[in-house]
Amino acid sequence: xxxxxxxxxxxxxxxxxxxxxxxxxxxxxxxxxxxxxxxxxxxxxxxxxxxxxxxxxxxxxxxxxxxxxxxxxxxxxxxxxxxxxxxxxxxxxxxxxxxxxxxxxxxxx
Numbered sequence: 001x002x003x004x005x006x007x008x009x010x011x012x013x014x015x016x017x018x019x020x021x022x023x024x025x026x027x028x029x030x031x032x033x034x035x036x037x038x039x040x041x042x043x044x045x046x047x048x049x050x051x052x053x054x055x056x057x058x059x060x061x062x063x064x065x066x067x068x069x070x071x072x073x074x075x076x077x078x079x080x081x082x083x084x085x086x087x088x089x090x091x092x093x094x095x096x097x098x099x100x101x102x103x104x105x106x107x108x109x
Contacts, residue, residue: 001031001048006086011039013058013080026052042086056080 011019021038026048033046037053045053058080064072089097 001028001033001046003047004044005047005050006042006044006088007050008042008084008086009037009039009045009053010082010084011080012078012082014060015058024049024053050083053081053083054079 011017011022016022019039021036021041023034023036025032025034026046027033028048031046031048033049035045035049037043037045037049056079057077059075059077061073061075064074066072
């Protein structure tokens with residue numbers, strides 16, 4: 001449940017189209033995880049968070065015209081998030097991040 005997965009999360013929910021990310025919680029009997037997950041940016045999330053986001057659905061509505069001319073609004077559900085799994089960072093990428101963080105004065109605290 002705590003294994004890290006590198007992903008890009010994109011939101012399909014029209015009501016959250018202006019969001020840059022959202023705060024999510026995922027829990028089971030042994031693990032509790034709360035994290036801000038940015039949308040459209042490569043990030044690392046735990047396996048339990050990935051499983052939770054993969055299960056989320058949202059409701060959308062579409063208008064349908066009946067043969068007699070009346071308009072009917074129909075509800076349907078879609079996956080709330082598209083999640084692309086990325087390969088883990090390579091040693092070279094990790095070293096580049098380490099050098100960048102040291103240059104910026106990051107000391108690990």
